[in-house]
Amino acid sequence: MSDQIAFEDRADDLASVEMMEKAKLDCIETCFDRYDTQKNHCKFGKEGTCCKICYMGPCRITPKSPRGVCGADVDTIAARNFLREVTGGTAAHSDHGRHVALLLKEIAHGKEIGYGIKDPQAVLEIAGLYGLETEGRELNDVVRDLANIFIEDFTSQEDTIKTIGLAPQKTRTTWANLGILPQGIDRMCVEAMHRTHMGVDHDYKNLLMHAFRQSLANGWGGSRIASMASDILFGTPRALKTEVNLGILNEKNVNILVHGHEPTLSDMIAIAIKQPDIVEYAQAAGAEGVTVGGICCTANEILMRHGIPIAGNFLQQELAIVTGAVEMMIVDVQCIMPSLPVIAEHYHTKIVGTTPMAKTIGAEHFEFDEVHALESAKSLVKKAIDNFKNRDKALVSIPNKKESVVAGFSVREIKYMLGGSFRASFRPLNDAIIQNRIKGVVGIVGCNNPKFKTDWYTNTLVKELLKNNVLVVETGCCAIASGKDGKLTPETALEYAGPGLKEVCETVGMPPVLHMGSCVDNTRILEACTEIVKEGGLGDSIAGLPAVGVCPELMSEKAVSISCYCVATGIDVFIGHPFHITGSENVYKFLTEEVKGMFNAAMHFVENPVDAANQIVAVLDEKREKLGINKKYERKLLEQKDRREVA
Ligand code: SF4
Ligand code: MSK
Numbered sequence: 001m002s003d004q005i006a007f008e009d010r011a012d013d014l015a016s017v018e019m020m021e022k023a024k025l026d027c028i029e030t031c032f033d034r035y036d037t038q039k040n041h042c043k044f045g046k047e048g049t050c051c052k053i054c055y056m057g058p059c060r061i062t063p064k065s066p067r068g069v070c071g072a073d074v075d076t077i078a079a080r081n082f083l084r085e086v087t088g089g090t091a092a093h094s095d096h097g098r099h100v101a102l103l104l105k106e107i108a109h110g111k112e113i114g115y116g117i118k119d120p121q122a123v124l125e126i127a128g129l130y131g132l133e134t135e136g137r138e139l140n141d142v143v144r145d146l147a148n149i150f151i152e153d154f155t156s157q158e159d160t161i162k163t164i165g166l167a168p169q170k171t172r173t174t175w176a177n178l179g180i181l182p183q184g185i186d187r188m189c190v191e192a193m194h195r196t197h198m199g200v201d202h203d204y205k206n207l208l209m210h211a212f213r214q215s216l217a218n219g220w221g222g223s224r225i226a227s228m229a230s231d232i233l234f235g236t237p238r239a240l241k242t243e244v245n246l247g248i249l250n251e252k253n254v255n256i257l258v259h260g261h262e263p264t265l266s267d268m269i270a271i272a273i274k275q276p277d278i279v280e281y282a283q284a285a286g287a288e289g290v291t292v293g294g295i296c297c298t299a300n301e302i303l304m305r306h307g308i309p310i311a312g313n314f315l316q317q318e319l320a321i322v323t324g325a326v327e328m329m330i331v332d333v334q335c336i337m338p339s340l341p342v343i344a345e346h347y348h349t350k351i352v353g354t355t356p357m358a359k360t361i362g363a364e365h366f367e368f369d370e371v372h373a374l375e376s377a378k379s380l381v382k383k384a385i386d387n388f389k390n391r392d393k394a395l396v397s398i399p400n401k402k403e404s405v406v407a408g409f410s411v412r413e414i415k416y417m418l419g420g421s422f423r424a425s426f427r428p429l430n431d432a433i434i435q436n437r438i439k440g441v442v443g444i445v446g447c448n449n450p451k452f453k454t455d456w457y458t459n460t461l462v463k464e465l466l467k468n469n470v471l472v473v474e475t476g477c478c479a480i481a482s483g484k485d486g487k488l489t490p491e492t493a494l495e496y497a498g499p500g501l502k503e504v505c506e507t508v509g510m511p512p513v514l515h516m517g518s519c520v521d522n523t524r525i526l527e528a529c530t531e532i533v534k535e536g537g538l539g540d541s542i543a544g545l546p547a548v549g550v551c552p553e554l555m556s557e558k559a560v561s562i563s564c565y566c567v568a569t570g571i572d573v574f575i576g577h578p579f580h581i582t583g584s585e586n587v588y589k590f591l592t593e594e595v596k597g598m599f600n601a602a603m604h605f606v607e608n609p610v611d612a613a614n615q616i617v618a619v620l621d622e623k624r625e626k627l628g629i630n631k632k633y634e635r636k637l638l639e640q641k642d643r644r645e646v647a
Contacts, residue, residue, distance in 0.1 A: 094222025543570020
């Protein structure tokens with residue numbers, strides 16, 4: 001076990017530091033220790049210059065051997081590797097979307113199942129986006145039409161996916177002119193695997209353009225479908241208050257953690273723990289009650305809809321078990337570390353997998369019965385309660401650290417915050433941007449990564465941006481980071497906001513950092529950008545908006561796909577460390593410079609968050625300049641006469 005790096009330099013939040021110290025005392029190896037043993041990363045892998053696509057290789061590109069056995073050069077190899085990463089990301093997000101869409105279809109077809117339509121208003125709103133007739137129709141018929149559209153977006157062979165039609169017209173025209181409007185999501189992924197097979201597409205630019213095309217099938221396809229179908233089934237999020245960090249675990253309660261991405265079972269668990277018979281069952285087992293907390297994006301899903309507290313983000317999944325106070329961790333798909341059962345063995349925690357397509361050695365498998373969903377969820381909760389008696393009190397130590405958060409900012413909720421139910425709209429936000437009270441909007445999204453001091457980049461960047469009157473929107477593990485750092489309560493965050501931003505937030509009653517959901521919910525940010533364009537006064541394309549995306553601690557392939565669809569949509573993306581492409585000057589140049597000519601946006605790799613903030617502000621100013629709105633905002637105290645004129 002390594003003690004080369006001080007624990008305080010490993011994570012920005014003290015709960016994690018405390019649990020790293022406990023892990024060391026308990027002789028537990030975590031990802032931070034394993035990172036130390038892995039950190040002399042292979043140069044070829046890091047730079048994207050290793051190819052193992054065929055069995056004449058693997059080939060590694062060096063100055064002495066500039067081509068693989070087949071003749072592929074470094075540009076082809078780096079671009080093929082990159083496209084395969086984007087494919088992994090697109091597939092993960094979109095398959096998640098497919099599962100929710102299929103569930104929606106089953107419900108619409110009347111299959112007896114333990115779920116229903118929770119948000120009929122969302123059905124009508126979303127049907128309207130697709131131009132579906134709703135007047136005088138049964139809700140179920142409309143849902144069936146929507147489910148069919150969603151599913152066809154996966155299978156369409158020749159037609160462009162319909163969901164892309166939700167983007168502004170000018171943005172779509174850009175894609176059409178570049179020939180990157182995507183057909184079916186499945187086809188886009190299969191085509192990527194075909195094109196990167198040995199001996200197919202060798203032109204790095206052609207490969208990279210497919211990466212953008214395919215990523216659009218994610219951001220304006222699979223992910224968007226996941227968010228919409230989830231809103232229909234589980235409810236469109238509304239602002240609510242809860243807590244975040246490991247301190248949400250309760251020593252007197254049975255503690256259950258839900259971890260992963262799909263909301264289907266976790267949503268039902270959130271309902272199950274409130275049932276009186278479950279509370280009685282827990283009390284009979286000697287506990288005071290049951291606490292459910294979330295890890296990663298499942299956490300964000302049930303936080304946004306049920307106010308269930310968040311125990312932690314990606315790098316806290318192992319540390320949560322180290323508290324010794326977790327009876328059960330229920331996992332589904334994505335971002336689950338295979339080490340969990342190994343760590344759980346040292347305590348009493350049961351790791352339970354719930355989906356046949358994602359199994360982990362050492363985890364128990366639970367077959368969730370969607371037909372009797374609530375009963376099934378209750379039976380799993382009871383198993384966790386039964387495990388309470390096995391807890392070793394001597395091993396329990398829960399950090400006394402948690403923060404309040406306000407979350408749940410769907411686009412509908414932002415509109416409501418801005419204009420109330422009578423005049424719900426983006427107008428006040430557009431006006432504030434035009435008047436330069438708000439310089440622009442920055443989305444900070446994505447994971448954390450033990451290569452960095454956990455969450456430090458996000459936390460530093462948020463402070464810098466708020467100071468510069470930038471409205472911050474967040475999803476995924478970055479949103480959890482800000483929650484832990486106390487930036488998701490209106491009061492604390494406003495302390496950091498510049499005068500213009502502060503004025504707007506105070507007037508509207510909105511925090512300057514908005515938690516918009518899980519990593520598939522990045523599409524809510526695209527949806528918000530679309531609303532801003534529709535509202536008027538800031539150009540006719542997302543590419544012209546003063547908006548930027550940031551992925552501070554790039555970890556997963558999903559983040560690579562997200563970065564691509566943001567750039568293709570015209571949003572510059574800042575990333576805390578480079579993709580595995582640095583071995584190819586041409587690929588690097590294409591993604592960081594040349595794409596700007598096509599999308600009016602590019603990738604930027606900036607390792608220091610203060611430098612990133614300065615460069616982001618420069619990008620926002622440049623976009624404001626082009627819109628002709630880059631004037632200094634003068635705060636003017638109105639006299640009675642002026643007020644009458646305004647009225
Ligand atoms: Fe080597 Fe070419 Fe095979 Fe890649 S595809 S492993 S570069 S021979
Ligand atoms: S969970 S993809 S570590 S955001 Fe969505 Fe967090 Fe990234 Fe997983």
